[in-house]
Structures are given as C-alpha cells and as structure tokens.
Amino acid sequence: MTVDAHHHVWDLSVRDQDWIPRLSPLRRNFTVFDLAPEAQPAGVDRTVLVQTVTVPEETPEFLELARAHDLIAGVVGWTDLTRPDITDELARLRELPGGAFLKGIRHQVQGEPDPEWLLRPDVLRGLTAVADAGLVYDLVVLPHQLPACARAAAALPQLTFVLDHLGKPPIASGALKPWATDLHALAAHPHVFAKLSGLVTEADPASWTVDDLRPYTDTALESFGPDRLMFGSDWPVCTPTATYGEVLGAAGQLTAGLGESERTKVFEDTATRVYAL
Secondary structure (H helix, E strand, C coil): CEEEEEECCECCCCCCCCCCCCCCCCCCCECHHHHHHHHHHHCEEEEEEECCCCCCCHHHHHHHHHHHCCCEEEEEECCCCCCCCHHHHHHHHHHCCCHHHEEEEEECHHHCCCCCHHHCHHHHHHHHHHHHCCCEEEECCCHHHHHHHHHHHHHCCCCCEEEHHHHCCCCCCCCCCCHHHHHHHHHCCCCEEEEECCHHHHCCCCCCCHHHHHHHHHHHHHHHCHHHEEECCCECCCCCCCCHHHHHHHHHHHCCCCCHHHHHHHHHHHHHHHCCC
16 A cells, blocks of 8 residues: 655645635645545555644644545644744644644745745754654755755754655756755665655646656665655645656656565655654
C-alpha cells in the first residue's frame, strides 16, 4: 500500500484561500470525498493532511477531519511559533478531539521576506517547543532559503525536519545549481527528511515530462537516499498541471531504478516512521 505524505483540502464557504488566483481552477472546494476516489483505487490507504493557511482555526478542523475519515492518518497543522505560550498551545492542540492525529507543524516560510526567518531567536524557541512536543516540522521554502534550513537543522538536532517539495527547485528553467548544492548541504543532517512532492507545479505546466523532473529526483535520491524520502501528491495543488494518477505514475517512473524494498521506503515506510502514522 502507499502513503500519500502531502495533500490539502479546503472549503471556500468556511474561509477564503487568498493565495489562489481569482480565475484559477483551484478556486473551488476540494474535500476528502473528492480525494478518496482518486487515491484509494491507486492503492493509497493513508494520507497526511497539510495546512494551507495561517489561521488558528484550521488545525482543529483538520484534526476533526482526521477523526472522521480513515484515509487521513496524520495532520501537519499550523500555529504561531513565536507566541510566548507556544508550549501550552501545542499541548492544547494535542488535547483537542482528534489531537492524536497531530503529527507536525508547518509555517509558510516561503512567504517570509527575511531569508533567515527560521534563525530568529523567537522562531528557534518555537521550533524547540515543537521538538519537545514530539512533533515534526515541515519546511515549505524557496531555494534561496535552503541555507537557513541547514543552519536551523544544525542548531536543533533534536527536531525532525521534513522538506516539502524538495525546496521547490527551478524545474521549468532546467537549472540545478545552487539548488542542488544547498539541498545536499541540508541532507547532510541525518534528522532532515524530504518529500518527492509538488514537482510538477514547478515544471512547465503545458509541456512537462517525467524526464524534466528526473535530474531533481535523482539529486534528492543521491542526497537523502530512500530511507529519508517519501512520496506526496500535493493534491489538489497539482491538478491544474497533472491528475492524481499522473503524479503518482511519475513518481513510480522516477523511482523505477530502486529495488523493491527501497521503493517501499519511499512510498510507505519513511512517511509511516517519520510521522508515526
């Protein structure tokens, strides 16, 4: 069976997703009931639901969803890492209905103008609280922020980091450096993991091929190895560029050179272990 370690849902009647352009095909509701008919026939039996907006109400809603739907095995939520009572807030989230499904925290670091936002003392204090709570921290960053990720990882060896979307490499341009160099430096820290996710979104949406993605996934496999990589669909963000099945099929082709046990790590074991699913 396959674990999808990264997907989203949203309901625009509950709140706007202000990051979605007005005319985008993503500007509609996407629910677990939309995901299940695509994921389950493809052999996906567990997923990790990841935050979309930086509002405190979303995480409790996601925990309730995980409680109600067997497909969702874990939640990566959001809370303000810089709040003075971060330790108490993480404990409160764990005590909510469905709180046992909280596996990690994420912030939209990619939107922070300071490339070293992760290294701010108040942020490092919050990340320490995440580690103390036994949670994972998902990194959603742009390539120029990867060096700060490596420094944060060096400062917090007790915290498990998971890099979303391989740090959003510039696939459409075909450039590898400095992204590949910075990815390798981040992967030098053994408590950092990464997701083979979100790559079609960084490619040319009209003409991408699996071969366009291959230099980037090969770099990730060389840097992290199958023990520290996991598959994620990034559904429904992927859908303007590729269907769920196309994303999963591309991941299969890109890992076809691995042995069976190594492929099992990428598609099931790593996510199960890291997120304690």
